[in-house]
Amino acid sequence: AQSVSQHNHHVILSEAASLELGCNYSYGGTVNLFWYVQYPGQHLQLLLKYFSGDPLVKGIKGFEAEFIKSKFSFNLRKPSVQWSDTAEYFCAVNGRDTGRRALTFGSGTRLQVQP
Amino acid sequence: NAGVTQTPKFQVLKTGQSMTLQCAQDMNHEYMSWYRQDPGMGLRLIHYSVGAGITDQGEVPNGYNVSRSTTEDFPLRLLSAAPSQTSVYFCASSTRRNQPQHFGDGTRLSIL
Numbered sequence: 582a583q584s585v586s587q588h589n590h591h592v593i594l595s596e597a598a599s600l601e602l603g604c605n606y607s608y609g610g611t612v613n614l615f616w617y618v619q620y621p622g623q624h625l626q627l628l629l630k631y632f633s634g635d636p637l638v639k640g641i642k643g644f645e646a647e648f649i650k651s652k653f654s655f656n657l658r659k660p661s662v663q664w665s666d667t668a669e670y671f672c673a674v675n676g677r678d679t680g681r682r683a684l685t686f687g688s689g690t691r692l693q694v695q696p
Numbered sequence: 697n698a699g700v701t702q703t704p705k706f707q708v709l710k711t712g713q714s715m716t717l718q719c720a721q722d723m724n725h726e727y728m729s730w731y732r733q734d735p736g737m738g739l740r741l742i743h744y745s746v747g748a749g750i751t752d753q754g755e756v757p758n759g760y761n762v763s764r765s766t767t768e769d770f771p772l773r774l775l776s777a778a779p780s781q782t783s784v785y786f787c788a789s790s791t792r793r794n795q796p797q798h799f800g801d802g803t804r805l806s807i808l
Contacts, residue, residue: 585738587738590736613794615796623801624786624799624800624801624802625739625786625788625799626799627796627797630796632794671738671739675793675794677794683727683729683741683744683754683788683790683793683797684739684741684797685741686731686738686739686740687738688736688737688738689736689738
């Protein structure tokens with residue numbers, strides 16, 4: 582079975598600070614990895630995804646994530662956060678040979694950016 | 697192009713009542729799924745469907761039924777509502793299982 586751990590449950594940063602949110606997954610095979618963002622009162626939106634190739638993936642709004650296979654990690658980063666980045670962030674994994682199931686999500690990290 | 701549409705947006709039920717949460721997509725996506733979102737637990741998969749006429753259980757299927765008679769619609773039925781089913785429910789769709797999913801706006805459900 583696949584699982585995802587997000588160890589930071591609540592992060593508070595000041596504007597312009599750098600961000601790194603941790604994501605570790607548990608799955609023995611090949612995976613597709615995703616980061617989704619949920620702004621207050623809205624639905625989840627895709628930030629970025631990794632399927633194969635360059636392990637450093639760039640997404641929307643200046644976010645990037647690095648897939649480190651040896652560490653089973655897919656951490657999300659942003660060099661300088663803005664107040665508008667206040668949201669909840671979810672890491673998700675999809676094992677390529679898990680039959681017909683869809684994504685497994687982490688428990689989420691709530692990011693609060695203070696002006 | 698509306699994407700994924702969920703109705704209703706809010707609902708309050710009494711314990712033991714039944715209801716159906718509606719989900720429709722206009723993107724001709726084969727893959728559809730239902731999640732529930734609870735504080736500190738992320739999103740958990742309830743049921744999913746790989747195409748019309750095909751459904752399967754996710755992580756937390758108990759107390760819920762689904763059907764997929766058309767590509768567009770994927771309703772979620774609560775058979776006998778319980779307070780433990782108080783949650784926010786999201787429907788999602790994608791072209792295939794391993795592709796990024798498009799989410800609806802959610803249904804906030806309270807069971808008293």
